[in-house]
Amino acid sequence: MSEFKQLYKPLLDGANWQQPDQLGIEGTEIGHWLLEQDSLSRRFQRHCEAFTVSLIEQVKISHAALTNDERALIGDEDCLLRKVVLQGDGQPWVFARTLIPISTLTGQERDLEQLGEMPLGFRVFTDRSGRRDALVVADVGTDTQPLWARRSRLWINEKPLLVAELFLAQAPIYGKEKQC
């Protein structure tokens, strides 16, 4: 799994995030996936027999490592950095990198540190307070391989976290399967 980190982290780090309406994806199949406001994990679950999360890395990082953009969205704070690969029937579908400010890991949300291979989306979107905003998307594809990424802020009990997701080549968003 460490190859995912090496291969895909640079794509997320270098992504040119844009407002969805700047990319003309609204109303397209890709847009239908990238603009999903509810849990992506739940949606993926409907597209496979076995939906799994592999935890690649979870470490605390200093606020000094955040970009200005990230600071503006979740505050200038030390964070828990969680990296996972979401898989459908054993195929890698999404590489995700989540920043959880330490002040979000308080009260009931202390358990976010112990999620392990439980999908973050299940935890956030089963809470009545769970919601998503600040969604931006990036086209990180090449001439031969379309690849899309998105970044959004999640809120739980009015506490933020920031999720960046890279949709890998085998993800159902690229139209190899019927949508639902």
Ligand SMILES: C=C(O[C@@H]1C=C(C(=O)O)C=C[C@H]1O)C(=O)O
């Ligand atoms: C944010 C969601 O959770 C998914 C699960 C993640 C995890 O377990 O770390 C990370 C990103 C998401 O793609 C979601 O389901 O919408």
